[in-house]
Amino acid sequence: MCDSGEYFILKLYVAGHTAKAIAAFANLKTICEAELKGRYEIEVIDLLENPKLARENQIVALPTLVRKLPPPLRKVIGDLSDTERVLVGLKLLSRPKA
Numbered sequence: 001m002c003d004s005g006e007y008f009i010l011k012l013y014v015a016g017h018t019a020k021a022i023a024a025f026a027n028l029k030t031i032c033e034a035e036l037k038g039r040y041e042i043e044v045i046d047l048l049e050n051p052k053l054a055r056e057n058q059i060v061a062l063p064t065l066v067r068k069l070p071p072p073l074r075k076v077i078g079d080l081s082d083t084e085r086v087l088v089g090l091k092l093l094s095r096p097k098a
Contacts, residue, residue: 005039006039006069006070007039007040007041007069007070008032008036008039008040008041008067008069008070008090009040009041009043009067009068009069010028010032010040010041010042010043010065010066010067010068010090011042011043011044011045011057011065011066011068012024012025012028012042012043012044012045012063012064012065012066013045013047013053013054013057013059013062013063013064013065013066014044014045014046014047014062014063015046015047015048015062016046016048020062020063020079021062021063023079023080023081024063024065024078024079024080025042025044027079027080027081027083027086028042028065028080028086029042031080031083031086031087035087035092036092047059047062061077061078062077063077063078063079063080064076064077065077065080065086065089065090067090067091074089074090074091075089076089076090
């Protein structure tokens with residue numbers, strides 16, 4: 001998977017404490033603990049509290065995960081339940097298994 005030792009800064013954009021938002025955070029935490037243990041930071045941003053951030057950060061669907069570091073910026077939309085899709089989206093896995 002990812003052996004580079006890079007540090008990941010991840011931002012999870014949600015709208016309130018919905019079932020999808022809670023599931024996305026739980027799924028993300030599980031993935032990070034398995035793949036990035038000790039090398040990640042997660043910030044949850046509730047767009048109900050600060051809606052202008054949606055436009056500023058080009059968030060068009062929720063929940064959306066944004067990898068701020070390492071560059072380049074990457075986005076994954078949804079509840080993050082498809083681990084392989086999340087790993088590919090974050091560039092932790094080069095491509096989906098056939």
